[in-house]
Amino acid sequence: MKIFGSSGTRGVAGEELTPEFVLRVAKAAATVWDADRVALARDTRTTGAMFADAAATGIASAGVDVDRLGVVPTPAAVRYCEAAAVPGVLVTASHNPPEYNGVKLVGADGVELPVDRLERVEETLLAETFADAAWDEVGDTTHVHDANADYVEEMLASVDREAIAAAGLTVALDPGHGAGALTSPGFFRELGCEVVTVNAQPDGHFPGRDPEPVEGNLDDLGRLVRAADADVGIAHDGDADRAIFFDERGDYVEGDASLAALAARGLSAGDTTVAAVNVSQRLVDVCEEAGATLELTPIGSTNIITRIRELWAAGESVPVAGEGNGGVFFPDHRLVRDGAFTGAKFLELLAERGRPVSDVVSPYGGYYNVRLNVEYGDQAELDALLEAAESYAAAADARPTTIDGHRLDYGDAWVLVRPSGTEPKVRIYAEARDRNRAERLAENVREALDAAR
Template structure:
């Protein structure tokens, strides 16, 4: 697909993402899906209202009535889709910087559209084939005010409220000025937790930190944990479909360690876990220990969800899936990433142990990541050619599921183009930081040279 990447379409507003473009995406989606009603939601980004208006206009133009959900986390919009049986156009750029925005398409079952459906929509978009209606058949619009509250109520119904309340936890929460600021504080308080917050005011300028919940953006959360003697810190991205954690000492917990801990709590022998090609050895160790299978996909929720659906259709049980960036899925709950549900699942682990104890068995690995930016298609192709050349000359058999992954036994390195930003990402994992830095540095040096 040329338009829809690994998790929708995203770009800088005013450059690749414009109201006209979003209107065309909405018209293509409405024409392809043929739904009588489609909902539109957005995260807190400064440009979200403008683009949501464009999406609503495009949908009405092809005859769909529009439910305007306003600002809501992506998982809240997915819960609405599932509950009401209507597709959703979600205006979000998730973890990307404030200048970005984008579109994610959700089916009437509350699940991101399959790659086949996205390809049909993309074909219509690229050929400008829309089922526009005459003036007296265009759709009408209505506002829906209950989306966020209904989502919190649904979360409360599935979380183990008694176990979490009995743990008497203090939660330090950093929603990063995103949509989770409007739902997660209430959710955790109603679970029986004492909640203290930072960056909890919805603000599309993201003044406190960038939306991506990575360690370098979360110093304030670590400080808040230490200052308030909190039991755990929780951070979301811009649309709150991810959760990243800090332990009771105010130390960052690697997302891969969280995924491994939650996977071990859910997996039984014969089950299958699904992750991406940048999977940590931590999850490999867990699946081996419990005698479960592990399936790998290209990076991105679209690919992971597509593979889960295929496995479920084959009769496989997939209780947990996701990536080490905090985007975890529990398909028995919903086939969607949900930062608040992930956080509640982690809180359940703290009933009789601390956060540091909950992930203690999943340490011993160091992860390093570095990006190389490009400015043109020609530079992108030069970088990909350099990656291929590096992999072919390496003393390891490359895995090419998504980019090139080189496994060395004691460590691995992966280089792949991002599906959402103009960068090539380099990942490495090893038991020793110097080893991981060396692997990333070797690839990074080759790629930088390709741009000179």
């Protein structure tokens, strides 16, 4: 697909992503869906209202009514689509920097569109075979005001509220000025937790930190955990479909470690879990111990969702899945990454164990992760970088995996190099039990790519 990457289509607002383009994407989707109504939602980005207006125009011009949800987390929008049995257009760039925005498409079953459906939308867009409504058949607009409240109520009914409340937990929460600022503080308070917050004002300029919940952006949350003597810290990205944790000492918890802890609790013998090709050895170890099967996909929620649906069709049980970036699926609840729900499931785990976060995740420590980015300017430069990555992989004394880019397994460590699906970057991931080993593996790849310029 040229337009839709691993998680929709994204770009810098006003450059790669324009109102005209968003209008055409929404109009193409409305044409393909053959639906009477389409839900439309956005996150807090400063360009969100503009792009949502453009999307609404495209949908209405195809003769389809628009349910405008306003600013909601992605999982809240997905819940609405499933409950109302309508497809959806989500204007969000998730974890990308503030200047980015994007479009994600969701089916009437409340699941992101699979690759084949996205390709149909893309074909319609490129061929400009849009549905064009007559002047008296254009779509109407309805403003929906309860999507966030309904989302929170459903989550409260889907977790062990009594056990969490009985644990008497203090939660330090950082919604990162994103859509989760409208839902997560109230949700965790309704669970019986004492909640203290930072960056909890919805603001598309993201003044407190960038939207991506990586360690370098979360110093304020670590300080808040220590100042408030909180039991756990929870951070979201811009559309609140991720949850990253801090322990009771205010120390960052690797997303791969929290995913492994949640998977160990949720997986049984005969189950299957799905993760991306940058999967940590932590999850591999959990699956081996539980007697569960691990399936790998290219990076991105679209690919994981597609594989989960295929496994369901084959009668497989997939109770938990996800990536080490904080994007976790609990498919039996809903097939969407959900930061607040993931946070609640982690609180269930703390309540069940009666132990601090540091103890709960300690079995999944001992690995060091490094992530580097190599930026490029144009397609020719990207091609040169990818050619260098292929040559490096061919010469390496390691077991290769080419599901998405080049993953090289050395037995005691691994490194992965692949182009980002949302930004002009080639990403390098490495993991090892020795920090210097992980850093050297990543640096060796970066040096090979830099030499190709």
